[in-house]
Amino acid sequence: METTRTDRFKTAILLLAATGLIAGLAFHFAGQSDLARRVWFAGVVPALAALVVEILRSLRRGEVGLDIVAALSMSAALVFGETLAAAVVAVMYSGGTFLEAFAEGRARREMHDLLSRVPRTATRHLNGGLEDVPLDGIAPGDRLLIRQGDVVPVDGTVASETAFVDTSALTGESLPVRLTRGADAMSGSTNAGEAFDLTATREAKDSTYAGIVRLVEEAQASKAPMSRLADRWSLGFLVITIGIAFAAWWFTGDPIRAVAVLVVATPCPLILAVPVALVAGLSRAAHFGVLIKGAGPLETMARIRTLILDKTGTLTDGRPRIVSIDSHDGMAEDDILRLAAALDQASQHPVAQAIVAAAKARCFMLPVPSEVAEIPGEGVVGHVEGRQVIVGGDGFVASRVGRRPGDHPAMAAGSVLVAVAVDGHMAGHLVMSDPLRDGAGAMLDGLRREGIGRILLATGDRADVAERVTEGLGLDGLRAELAPDQKVLLVLSERKNGPVMMVGDGVNDAPALAAADVGVAMGARGAAASAEAADVVLLVDRIDRLGPGIEIARASRRIALESVIAGIGLSVLGMIAAAYGYLTPVEGALLQEVIDVAVILNALRALRIAPREMPGTASVMPGQPA
Template identity: 40%
Template sequence: MKQIPPLLGRLVSHWEALIALMALLGIVIHLILRFGLEYRVDQPGIGVVDVPLLLALAAGVPLLFNLMKSLAQLEFGADLLAGLSILTALLLDEYLAGALIVLMLSGGHALEGWAVRRASFALEALANRMPSVVHRYHNGQLEDVALDDLAVGDVISVYPHETCPVDGIVLDGQSTMNEAYLTGEPFLLPKAVGANVISGAINGEGRLTVQATSRAVDSRYAKIMQVMRESEQRRPRLRRLGDRIGALYTPLALGIALLAWGISGDPVRFLSVLVVATPCPLLLAIPVAVIGSVSLAARRGIVIRNPGVLEQIATCRVAIFDKTGTLTYGHPTVTDILVAPGMLREDVLAWVASLERYSRHPLAVAILAAARKESLTLSDAEEVSERPGEGLKGRVAGKRLVITGRSKLQASHPELLSHLPAPAGGLECVVLVDETYAGLFRLHDEPRLEGRDFVHHLSPLHGFERVMIVSGDRESEVRYLADKIGILEVHAGQSPEQKLALVRKATREAPTLFMGDGTNDAPALTAATVGVAFGQGSEVASEAADAVVLDSSLARVDELLHIGRRMRVIALQSALGGMGLSLAAVGIAAMGHLSPVQGAILQEVIDVMAILNALRAALTPHPLSDLINKH
């Protein structure tokens, strides 16, 4: 279903609903004419009361073409008996029975298609985020040209709040860019002369002059789109629960119908058996259970974009996590401030925070928050500069400060490296005061409160056999998080292409559940058996995912696991229970005790019983999560 274009998908869903409506109207009009006009149904030929039924049967012809196509592909699903019933009813002039089957078949398809999402919307969302025109300099003047006309070396202007159209280098201006859509990091990154920018990043308040280093079709964003498209095309088709059951039930029921015809010599008995054997609990009860579960999930803040995954999530055996925003809150905090001998911790923090007020570096917010927490008084800063590769520089309280990283310090002041503490997991920045080592700040993006309990309960309570982190972040930060929440398998520094390859490999070996929140996760979300997106930060990730957890809670993912498992149980109860009753009715019909219309009515009674049971899926059980008593 995921490869159907959005417009075509909507047309198919509406078309099947229209067939169901026409069948229902045909049956109602037939009954009004029949009983209102007291028309004799045993008179020869086609009467007035039969015309609405014939129109209903004619509306079901497209359904028969689809069934014939499935039959040609040797797919013996739940719909095959319904198709044979329609044809047999038409041949034997049992129009009412045929119209009832058209109603059941098209109604079941329309009901299921009501909530089915088409994942190609994700590609649409990706494309819509990019500007169609760019502001290019030509002879010193700005002109708007098509994005595809941009060449390597062209100089463009990126206005405030615009999406950067290509990869490039900043020639003039200062601003920040949000690259979360591509990297998954929820930081505003400073951009000044010499800084690299990537396509798809959202510019901040400043205007930037950028020289393109690649064409739009070769940019980072275009590569993600290409990977996403390939992932869409290569995703295997999942065989639905109803189809698997129908593949066993259909030959059995068909065999009984042929045997009844052969023994009695009466083709009407063949039709009676087919009508009562039509697996409507599969065609109706399973979609009702699915939609009830979709409703329950929505009330819990979980948007189910592909109802089919409710059948699949309980079978997943591999859990794959992105890191930032999924296992963490996406907001780094200062965890340690280590100062050099002779320095006071409060002084170093106050000086650094005073300078960081003028920075848009992602760690500046965390350092300022630490200073506010300790109620420190900040000073004005002078001579502030933040050039790429040089760190943040400035003068505070008469002292010359440099805030940089360990790797940059190695290039500028290698003699100071021996004064630094040993590297540890997570993020860090080094502080120099008057060209002397003054301290080191360690920061971490802390794991979610329920993270460790959630990870540890996956194996014993949900049957997961393998749990891993696949992240684009640095090894030290990912390892730090993995150790805190108890994940042993770590894949750090992964690009979207590498993430996709890992997920594909894992999915070939066992059903997978992937959880992420950024555009860089979109291909992996699509390639996994079940993809769950966190929050509403990335439209692309949400469109690519099968389900979206709106409040970014791992406890909600646990609820989704329970909803899927419960839906599967209720759907099986409804389908198998209803089919068991149908088989009992098949025996009665095979002995000649049911006419086709009586069989259709009895089948409707069985359907109602199966559907009533399936409706239980919409009710909220207590508890719905294993973590409810812990957090």
């Protein structure tokens, strides 16, 4: 609401200034010069008054900006009778601020799209019927109906056979994603297919999309170090401008040259280019599923030299997968998996759930187990279709069937061996591992090309496991068996090599994320603590989005610097020309407006940044079988 009122006020000031300029020109060409000067004067006064009020507010906040140059140029032009020049400056300055507001609005469009899609209600199944409930009335376990076109209101799991969701607003994926029963559905995605049922797993306030909205609001309110640096530069530019204007008047005795110098410097690209380019970068990164919490982290992200990665859930997927199934008693591999998964339905252990997910991915119908007994940390015993089944660690199962556990030929560091016995005989083994995320190797190669000098792994896991998993990645260092405080020390020690980025997903990573110059959290499945501590959140559970995020940050910063250098250079040349009498005040105002428009248009190039190594469109979401 406040932003709308401000935009309306800026529009009204622009209209008053433009009306005064045009009406004065009409009277001037009609031969009524005195009346024209009075009309121009009247058109300048509202813009000058609004500008003085803004300057006083800035000074009260301890900020000295280039608005002072605009006020001086308009005031000087009125004092020395250059009312046409003053009217042109008033139109150009109010037009510049209006154009800046329009450009920032254009740059924030992707973020605004995220905010504008927040649902207000949801449809819940209740006693055989449906009811509309507010979002804060949804509790974990509620069964919701997601109609075609509805935005998924809370995080949950698909309770129907299939669902097709559009995640483009969150991740930039252009194609709908197919989810099967039990797959995770992220709040904020849109139902692109037939209606489906969703079982809520979180309250609305704790869901992914609610967190994204909070982070976007924080990002919109931020101010980048480059913006603060621009404020400091503006003081130097102000001194230079006044110095050139005073010198022109002193050495020539012509105050009009001083007015022309002031006019050329108003407004300055220094205060236009930086915020527009960086906000455009934030918006562009959000389009690709990289939510940067503010312009400050974006600017820092562009200067990163060292990257530290957590292993489990970050560099690896964090969910064990079946690598191979070995039969020892002639039983078919599918039967071993089906019986093991049927029994593991009764367990909440991550390995058990991974086995169940693998069976469902093969479309197996899993019977309900009976007489189930789970020994925590060891395994599960029960009956499936009248057969006794034992699933668990190799030693646990071997002891139950009177066999010695032994080394498995397919076993390697980083793998998990799950034994399966049926009716007292060792049926086979499931070899499972936590693999690297898709595209991890290519992402690291791309980051090195982007200028990342050191890439380290920091994990609490054993060294042999970490070495096996990361073999061939060409890491610059590996630190294993680290406690959370040791990860923090690693981050602090690496700062001697330049700004450090830490990437993690668990609660134990939160301190290191907060200590890093830029902390990055895996937001799709990562812990809330890590997302809160981080400066950047990857909205989709894909580590390969990190490369495009850094590339966008660096391109945005480069565009901002290009705009500032080119704009200030042209302004200084224009001021020198005005000081030597080659530009009149009116010509100087028109020249500066051309410079300002060019600077803003160049800054908006950040909206078209196309990462060179943007990962291909994914059709598989976390929780969906590949």
